[in-house]
Amino acid sequence: MRQPKIIIVGGGLAGLMATIRVAEMGVPVELFSIVPVKRSHSVCAQGGINAAKNKKGEGDSPWIHFDDTIYGGDFLANQTPVQGMCDYAPALIDLLDRMGVMFNRTGEGLLDYRRFGGTLFNRTAFAGATTGQQILYALDEQVRRYESEGKVSKYESWEFLSAVLDSNRTCRGICAMDLRSMEVRTFPADALIMATGGVGAIFGKSTNSVVCTGSAQSALYQQGCYYANGEFIQVHPTSIPGEDKLRLMSESARGEGGRVWVPKQLGDKREPNSIPEKDRWYFLEEWYPKYGNLVPRDVATRAIFKVVYEHNLGIDGKPMVYLDLTHIDRATLDRKLEGILEIYEKFVGDDPRTTPMKIFPGMHYTMGGLWVDFNQATNIPGIFAAGECEYQYHGANRLGANSLVSCIFGGFTAGPNAIRYAKNQQTAPGSGHFDSERKRQEEINAGLMKSEGNENPFRLWRELGELMTKDCTVIRYNKNLVRTDAKLVELLERFRNINLSDRSMWANTSFAFTRQLYNMLQLSRVIAQGAGMRDESRGAHYKPDFPERDDKNWLKTTKAYFAPDADEPKFEFEPVDVSLIPPRARKY
Amino acid sequence: MAETKSVLFKIRRQGSPNEKPHWEEFELAWHPGMNVISSMMEIARNPVTRDARQTTPITYDSNCLEEVCGSCAMLINGKARMACSALVDNLEQPIKLEPLSKFPVVRDLAVDRSVLFENLKRVKAWVPVDGTYDLGSGPRVSMHEQEEAYPLSRCISCCCCMEVCPQFNEDTGFVGAATISQVRLFNTHPTGAALKRDRLLALMGDGGIQECGFAQNCVEACPKDIPLTRSISEVGGSVMKQAIGDLFKR
Secondary structure (H helix, E strand, O other): OOOOOEEEEOOOHHHHHHHHHHHHOOOOEEEEEOOOHHHOHHHHOOOOEEOOOOOOOOOOOHHHHHHHHHHHOOOOOOHHHHHHHHHHHHHHHHHHHHOOOOOOEOOOOOEOEEOOOOOOOOOEEOOOOOHHHHHHHHHHHHHHHHHHOOOEEEEEOEEEEEEEEOOOOOEEEEEEEEOOOOOEEEEEOOEEEEOOOOOHHHHOOOOOOOOOOOHHHHHHHHHOOOEEOOOOEEEEEEEEOOOOOOEEOOOHHHHOOOEEEEEOOOOOOOOHHHOOHHHEEOHHHHHOOOOHHHOOHHHHHHHHHHHHHHOOOOEOOEOOEEEEOOOOOHHHHHHHHHHHHHHHHHHHOOOOOOOOEEEEEEEEEEOOEEOOOOOOEOOOOOEEEOHHHEOOOOOOOOOOOOHHHHHHHHHHHHHHHHHHHHHOOOOOOOOHHHHHHHHHHHHHHHHHHHOOOOEOHHHHHHHHHHHHHHHOOOOOOHHHHHHHHHHHHHHHHHHOOEOOOOOOOOOOHHHHHHHHHHHHHHHHHHHHHHHHHOOOOEOOEOEOOEOOOOHHHHOEEEEEEEEOOOOEEEEEEEEOOOOOOOOOOOOO | OOOOOEEEEEEEEOOOOOOOOEEEEEEEEOOOOOEHHHHHHHHHHOOEOOOOOEOOOOOOOOOOOOOOOOOOEEEEOOEEEEOOOOEHHHOOOOEEEEOOOOOOEEEOOEEOOHHHHHHHHHOOOOOOOOOOOOOOOOOOOOHHHHHHHHHHOOOOOOOHHHHOOOOOOOOOOOOOHHHHHHHHHHHHOOOHHHHHHHHHHHOOOOOOHHHOOOOOHHHHHOOOOOOHHHHHHHHHHHHHHHHHHHHHHO
8 A cells, every 4th residue: 555645734732743643653744834843832821731630539530521621611512522532631641741741740749730710620730830831842852753763844934825625625735835935835645634723813912822823724714624613712811911912821820729809999099919808809709609710711701891891890990800829829839830920020020929910801712613523524535623723622612721632632633533544545636736726826926916005914914803802702792793794894805905015035924924814804704704693692602682592593513614706604504412411501 | 291202123134044134223102011022013014114214024033922932032132032022111222133143044033043953853852752552651750850850841942042152153063052951851851861871972072062161151041041051060960971981881
């Protein structure tokens, strides 16, 4: 049998894990990434990774982890794959431990676990408050080992533009652009695994990294992949507002005992430390006595919005609340949370060990993504997807510390599944599809380079971000969503008048960004229209005009597909797999 | 009324590796919370120099913007540091931005730092696990050992330590502090130690650890406060021991 070749796009946790699995099975991998893979966005994950190992004698189990995840996701996730993930999570922790991830330890030298949102168990393994970084590095090191053995070829500083599809609409490779020479090239492959992360940039400022534009997913959606549950966007309750981005302040701060509060009195001008207990409102603890500060993110975010916008309470008239760690001793904070304390100190200038932090919700995670089946395969034969870029593990809301486990598990299973597919693959009818795809992409490039309009892509992006943040995040109204989609059409119209102030053909970042921007605009319509259609409230999707979950009409997956002639999304729906846990009301 | 405050930037531009560099100045309106990256984002939205000339957005590497991905290292007022955490209010003006000087310029402030990743291959900076299958838990690691190792594993590969090292240049071919510190990390890991000898051998000879001139600039420049000089002295000791041991085994 012919030796197959696999292409993996994206070098975060999902992409690296898939790479390791494929290389380990002796199949050559070409790994594409915009940035050196060690600089991928997974590096930003802070608090930890979930696995029900029950190391604190609390009676935790993979089944309870599964139940917490389904319940936390408001019953929108297909249950079979989620159960698979929760069952395998303990083995993944062991694997990472063997790879040398410097998890925090107990006195006996075993892994330590802490609390996280949406569960009552200490289930989260952690490496200080830089768990994503530590795990990404461990996988990066294993991939470097395979690279040095010649089993993996990296294409860093290359951007995925599109899949190469043959006349049967089967994937035969990819078309990519060298971000230095701007050369467009095609690369054949027997199977493709996409692991390209979330879509934060669509919201302008988010906790995501610069590369998280969703451009690759959008390109595939425009080529015929289904995009599922696009309307489900997680807004993290605690981020640090900033000029260039919203910096995450990990849920682990609350997992270790951090408390959220506001001054009870409107416009209280006192320094937080001089406000006595009786003048503070610990609203999460008051409203949710069982889970307190560790309610799931959608619940905490809405609570903060309510306090700030309905009760008009914030910090000195500004939309912010306090996240307070000052009651926890310094040694514990340094041992368990140093990474995030350092971020706050460096970017805000205050020491959170002695001063409560000022935080506000910020766009954080993309629950929706490329539609995949239980084998991580998209609807286009030969294209698989894993990690944040696909939709299947989190339903309507992701629980904290489940993202790392879902990325790793997705990559872990996608790798062997892609090989199995590739080995049974028939040869392509002809090979003209490579040339034609390359030409199609080169024409797009030439068009952008020639465009003599007056629209600056970065200003257009800012408008997009403000629009999407305002109407497509925490609180959604149909009237505004209709307006948003109309505005998106207008932005797409204006995109035709784009003007690249840089027309050079070397390391032209504006050019690469402008291509991404077009894809962001197309995908934004999937988010806005999906949100518009779903007349209910479920997990992170909240409509005050439809405040209840509506299982009768909406216990179903949204599947958007691109209609090229209409140049807009069309929608289908499919039932959710609820074969293991019957849906029940979600009340924390 | 006070005048609207402004912020002055002086940025070294270079269109491609072979082009001659030149300087451009930009004047931006001040607002609270600005950092070097947010300022360059602003320039991209309005790429006009101080003398009202149309120009191109600045090319630079960046990703996480919270000083953990290691992308945006550059020289800011002559100092090697991360641009995302360089707050404008703490910088003297005009704020001078230049690419790191010890790495090939790709364009403007973006440089090619792949040498570090090559060095990490050379010293086998990984734990040689048997495979990804479910083989049970890893080795016991005491709290104390974890607390020693964790800071080393927070290296973000920004290459600031190499930029400031007088010995890191083409003549010596010195691997630099970051790589040596990773050798210490993997040699102290119970499973990683299996490759200890290979790593120490890789640090012997030209470009190896003996090129270190103890200037100690590395530890000063490290944005993550990694104890680099301690790593160098510990690994230096191990290399010496290995070399002597090997000598007597002949």
